[in-house]
Amino acid sequence: xTERSSVSANCHGVAEVASSANPVIAxxxxxxxxxxxxxxxxxxxxxITGNWPGTSTAYSRGLWRVRSLQETxxxxxxxxxxxxxxxxxxxxxxxxLTKQLLLGDDPPAVTIAIVDAAHLxxxxxxxxxxxxxxxxxxxxxxxxDVAAGRGIDIDPVALQYAIGAPVVIIDPRxxxxxxxxxxxxxxxxxxxxxxxxxxxxxAHLPYSERSLILEDDRFAWIEQAVSLSTSDQEAARSDLGDxxxxxxxxxxxxxxxxxxxxxxxxxxxxxxxxxxxxILDGFFADTLTGWVESxxxxxxxxxxxxxxxxxxxxIGGIGSVLTFAPLMTIMFILLALLEDxxxxxxxxxxxxxxxxxxxxxxxxxxxxxxxxxxxxxxxxATRILPLPRQRLLTALLVPFTSCTARLTVYLMIGDVFFGxxxxxxxxxxxxxxxxxxxxxxxxxxxxxxxxxxxxxxVLDLPPYQRPTLRLTVSVAWRKLKSFLQSASGIIVAVVIAxxxxxxxxxxxxxxxxxxxADSLYAVIARGIAPVFxxxxxxxxxxxxxxxxxxxxxxxxxxxxxxxxxxxxxxAGGTIAxxxxxxxxxxxxxxxxxxxxxxxxxxxxxxxxxxxVATLAAQTREIGAKWTWIGxxxxxxxxxxxxxxxxxxxxxx
Amino acid sequence: MSTVLLLSPTMHRRDATTGPLGxxxxxxxxxxxxxxxxxxxxRLTPSMVTASLExxxxxxxxxxxxxxxxxxxxxxxxxxxxxxCETQRR
Numbered sequence: 001x002t003e004r005s006s007v008s009a010n011c012h013g014v015a016e017v018a019s020s021a022n023p024v025i026a027x028x029x030x031x032x033x034x035x036x037x038x039x040x041x042x043x044x045x046x047x048i049t050g051n052w053p054g055t056s057t058a059y060s061r062g063l064w065r066v067r068s069l070q071e072t073x074x075x076x077x078x079x080x081x082x083x084x085x086x087x088x089x090x091x092x093x094x095x096x097l098t099k100q101l102l103l104g105d106d107p108p109a110v111t112i113a114i115v116d117a118a119h120l121x122x123x124x125x126x127x128x129x130x131x132x133x134x135x136x137x138x139x140x141x142x143x144x145d146v147a148a149g150r151g152i153d154i155d156p157v158a159l160q161y162a163i164g165a166p167v168v169i170i171d172p173r174x175x176x177x178x179x180x181x182x183x184x185x186x187x188x189x190x191x192x193x194x195x196x197x198x199x200x201x202x203a204h205l206p207y208s209e210r211s212l213i214l215e216d217d218r219f220a221w222i223e224q225a226v227s228l229s230t231s232d233q234e235a236a237r238s239d240l241g242d243x244x245x246x247x248x249x250x251x252x253x254x255x256x257x258x259x260x261x262x263x264x265x266x267x268x269x270x271x272x273x274x275x276x277x278x279i280l281d282g283f284f285a286d287t288l289t290g291w292v293e294s295x296x297x298x299x300x301x302x303x304x305x306x307x308x309x310x311x312x313x314x315i316g317g318i319g320s321v322l323t324f325a326p327l328m329t330i331m332f333i334l335l336a337l338l339e340d341x342x343x344x345x346x347x348x349x350x351x352x353x354x355x356x357x358x359x360x361x362x363x364x365x366x367x368x369x370x371x372x373x374x375x376x377x378x379x380x381a382t383r384i385l386p387l388p389r390q391r392l393l394t395a396l397l398v399p400f401t402s403c404t405a406r407l408t409v410y411l412m413i414g415d416v417f418f419g420x421x422x423x424x425x426x427x428x429x430x431x432x433x434x435x436x437x438x439x440x441x442x443x444x445x446x447x448x449x450x451x452x453x454x455x456x457x458v459l460d461l462p463p464y465q466r467p468t469l470r471l472t473v474s475v476a477w478r479k480l481k482s483f484l485q486s487a488s489g490i491i492v493a494v495v496i497a498x499x500x501x502x503x504x505x506x507x508x509x510x511x512x513x514x515x516x517a518d519s520l521y522a523v524i525a526r527g528i529a530p531v532f533x534x535x536x537x538x539x540x541x542x543x544x545x546x547x548x549x550x551x552x553x554x555x556x557x558x559x560x561x562x563x564x565x566x567x568x569x570x571a572g573g574t575i576a577x578x579x580x581x582x583x584x585x586x587x588x589x590x591x592x593x594x595x596x597x598x599x600x601x602x603x604x605x606x607x608x609x610x611x612v613a614t615l616a617a618q619t620r621e622i623g624a625k626w627t628w629i630g631x632x633x634x635x636x637x638x639x640x641x642x643x644x645x646x647x648x649x650x651x652x
Numbered sequence: 653m654s655t656v657l658l659l660s661p662t663m664h665r666r667d668a669t670t671g672p673l674g675x676x677x678x679x680x681x682x683x684x685x686x687x688x689x690x691x692x693x694x695r696l697t698p699s700m701v702t703a704s705l706e707x708x709x710x711x712x713x714x715x716x717x718x719x720x721x722x723x724x725x726x727x728x729x730x731x732x733x734x735x736x737c738e739t740q741r742r
Contacts, residue, residue, distance in 0.1 A: 086710060087710075089711070091710065119699070119702075119703070120699065121697075121699045121700050121702070121703035121704075122699075122702070122703040122706060122707075125703070125707065152699075211711075212669055212673070212674075212713075213669055215673055215707065215711070216669040216670075216671035216672070216673040216674045217671060219671050219672040219673045219700075219703075219704060219707070220671035220672060222672070222700075222703070223671070223672045223696070223700055226697070226699070226700065227697075242688070245686075245688065249686070349685050349686060352685060353685065356683065457680075457685070458680055458684070458685060458686070458687075458690070458705065458714065459685050459686055460686075460687065460705070461686050461687065461688075
């Protein structure tokens with residue numbers, strides 16, 4: 001390559017500074033290795049920047065005056081700062097231009113390849129490819145101070161021997177090593193180009209195989225160069241994170257720590273949030289309800305149906321869900337802390353390992369993890385699985401993952417019936433959810449999917465770090481906002497629907513002024529309630545929430561609050577009022593076996609159909625036939641388990 | 653903050669690739685899940701493993717994804733659902 005004096009102006013209209021007689025020195029390297037810093041150190045203020053002719057790719061060029069080794073007058077070199085490139089296999093226009101300029105018809109006289117000492121193995125890939133061509137090459141090593149800080153010491157002589165080209169350690173920011181670089185460039189300029197490195201014979205192989213073999217050969221060359229030229233301190237070093245990982249990822253200690261962490265999150269959530277929840281409950285039940293009732297009275301709007309819709313419906317229903325906002329906030333903060341600290345990534349490794357041991361496809365755990373947030377994206381995430389059979393199997397398993405909407409019901413039931421053990425109950429529900437996923441997966445694998453290939457995956461574990469307040473708050477707020485946004489829309493719609501059904505009299509009476517037990521709502525619920533008698537919760541008021549939960553789990557608490565508030569306005573849709581009514585209902589319907597019935601209800605609630613949105617997502621992904629097979633599977637599993645829990649529980 | 657997940661859609665011929673890249677792929681196919689596990693199985697330094705994984709990812713042999721429950725915190729580009737998502741953050 002000679003200087004292109006015909007390129008007379010750059011995009012800013014600045015005249016070219018170089019003469020065609022100057023040897024061209026190309027500076028190549030991956031992005032962020034200090035390439036441009038070196039270029040600026042060599043060329044000073046005279047450099048110009050513009051687009052390479054015919055392209056939109058920016059490059060810089062300038063003159064480098066070096067003390068000549070043979071002559072008294074300085075030697076002038078024309079330096080081109082090539083676009084950053086990891087390799088000579090271009091993946092972008094920048095890399096394409098770099099390849100063209102280095103290997104084209106008019107190559108540079110000398111190529112300076114910059115390598116980052118802190119990431120030597122990565123940086124040497126480009127050098128490995130350059131050594132496969134006839135060219136004059138000098139390797140400049142930057143970032144050696146950063147590498148030294150990490151315990152990596154590089155021997156330039158050994159590296160030079162391994163690469164087969166001069167190696168110079170430089171620090172462009174301090175201009176150290178520049179004189180040595182100039183000497184090396186002049187030496188290789190004066191000598192013939194070095195013979196290229198020999199490559200394995202691959203011409204007879206298909207392209208995909210050929211390229212992998214060539215790349216593997218380059219990495220073997222890199223491994224040899226790195227092992228010859230760097231100290232072993234990096235490999236031998238074992239930091240605190242490694243020691244923690246040995247414990248956290250241990251085959252026995254790992255799952256135990258994971259379960260303990262999850263228990264801690266739920267227990268801490270329920271204990272810390274309880275007083276905040278009481279304050280909010282008091283606000284909705286007393287302050288807001290009293291204020292709205294006085295406004296309604298002042299306006300003369302004292303119709304029973306209006307009171308039922310506004311006070312029992314909106315304030316009672318929405319208020320009862322909002323009282324869980326502090327609880328959700330605390331849980332999201334704790335989970336964000338675990339995520340930010342790097343622990344959740346380790347938990348994913350534990351989960352994946354567990355699934356593989358059980359013979360389930362490892363990749364399936366990705367949609368399942370998404371499903372623990374919400375089943376709908378969990379179903380959609382099955383698209384990442386390469387095989388239709390894997391997608392189908394996983395889409396049938398996702399509904400068993402316990403989504404955030406179900407969490408509010410666990411929390412309320414836990415709080416009402418189990419007091420200080422509420423956190424443990426919630427934790428147990430998540431364990432049951434995991435057991436259900438695994439057991440159903442094993443069942444399906446043993447029957448429908450006996451052979452299922454399992455493509456491998458790698459989890460990149462972030463280093464452990466101290467969680468930051470800003471990030472933790474931001475992640476927790478985003479999750480809370482998302483939950484409240486989706487829940488609020490659903491709840492308002494369901495509150496209106498439930499109110500309408502509860503306002504329709506079935507045994508005489510006026511619209512909106514009917515005992516809820518005589519309403520259309522209760523009649524429908526009574527139709528399905530006997531199904532749950534064997535499970536200990538066969539009363540219409542409990543069964544009615546399962547119908548609502550079929551539509552959306554977010555609306556279960558609001559519909560309960562609405563039912564009990566309409567039934568007994570003094571309860572005012574409060575958690576306390578609902579708690580008493582629920583106690584009485586479970587006590588009565590279970591024949592005195594309160595806790596087995598509550599546990600059976602929780603298990604059924606976890607395992608049966610998540611919501612209509614999930615059904616829609618399933619229909620889209622796996623078709624209507626498999627969606628309904630899935631619904632049947634969920635209902636059967638949920639009912640059988642609930643009956644088992646109650647019948648066994650009542651005997652204990 | 654987010655965990656990056658790498659999925660390997662392709663297998664390789666073990667006898668044809670016995671260098672670091674081949675050993676990394678073999679280790680992954682044999683069940684190594686983290687860089688530390690790969691380093692042990694492939695008898696490589698952590699930096700060689702990192703460089704190999706980055707290369708495999710850059711050349712499309714490993715697919716990089718964000719591991720998260722629900723929507724990822726920042727980039728939509730790494731999300732598995734991007735093709736079907738109606739609420740992408742642009």
